[in-house]
Amino acid sequence: MAEQGSGPVVRTVLQQCLRARLQVKPAEENQEAQFVQIDRGMVVYICFFKGATEHILPKLVSTLLNLRLCESTSGPVVSVSELPGSLLLVPQATLGGRARGRTMQYHSNISKEDGLRLYAAFVSLCEQQLLAAAARTGVQVSVQHGTYGNRQVLQLDTNGPYTHLMEF
């Protein structure tokens, strides 16, 4: 989906899950760690590159929510909106890495400030669109997400992750 002649501005890795659980706040003195969790649905690992702007978000979210990536109980492959399933969004700057010798470099990644802003808008658009689609089915789903810039402590339980790469 990346435009011809230029590199992608967003890289995503998509995995199907039966259940996924992500730490959103590490344990502190006198306070246990906090987690978010989804059941059946899709985990989206996302990394923004330099040059990414808000303009990419409608196409990005529409594609992720409407691509037929999920097994349905009735047989055909359907989108996460059609399933309907939940979403777990995981900011993953490491996806922007390029090997130089034995070391990974992340020079193409967006700045932390711009990335945080885009990530927040991405989460918000996913919430709007998935919840609107699911409302039509009457099934309860949710959009959960990790905290930008933090360690993403993740537990994943799948019936086959069906890992896909999508670049924009």
Place this chain on the structure above:
Amino acid sequence: MAEQGSGPVVRTVLQQCLRARLQVKPAEENQEAQFVQIDRGMVVYICFFKGATEHILPKLVSTLLNLRLCESTSGPVVSVSELPGSLLLVPQATLGGRARGRTMQYHSNISKEDGLRLYAAFVSLCEQQLLAAAARTGVQVSVQHGTYGNRQVLQLDTNGPYTHLMEF
């Protein structure tokens, strides 16, 4: 790492894990499902494209085993060979998908016969090289792998997957 002017012939997605468990044989009548498991180490999802041959394997395996992708307890990032950690190899044909409209197509993927042969050689080379590297440290590690062409029922427990994409 892909050669200039031509697309990649191998796509891998790499995730760090504390523990990962993969079904290698589904349950049958009178027989429970069979699983393989690793503790601390790296999960390698791999997809071969048309045009991939055995020639790519030494560079592929050497890169995966020696890239510095793993947190060490002492601080610096080290390779899975240096950690040393275990490997779970997961054949993942879905990684070769390209979106056409809302549907994923897998026309660039290698044929099943060639893929099976390359995958077996890949597993074997990972075993040789990781076990040789780990023998020097005296630490017990293992190389586990999924069954080519089967559903990859996976459970993953991470302290941060640090997802990387590497193409060759």
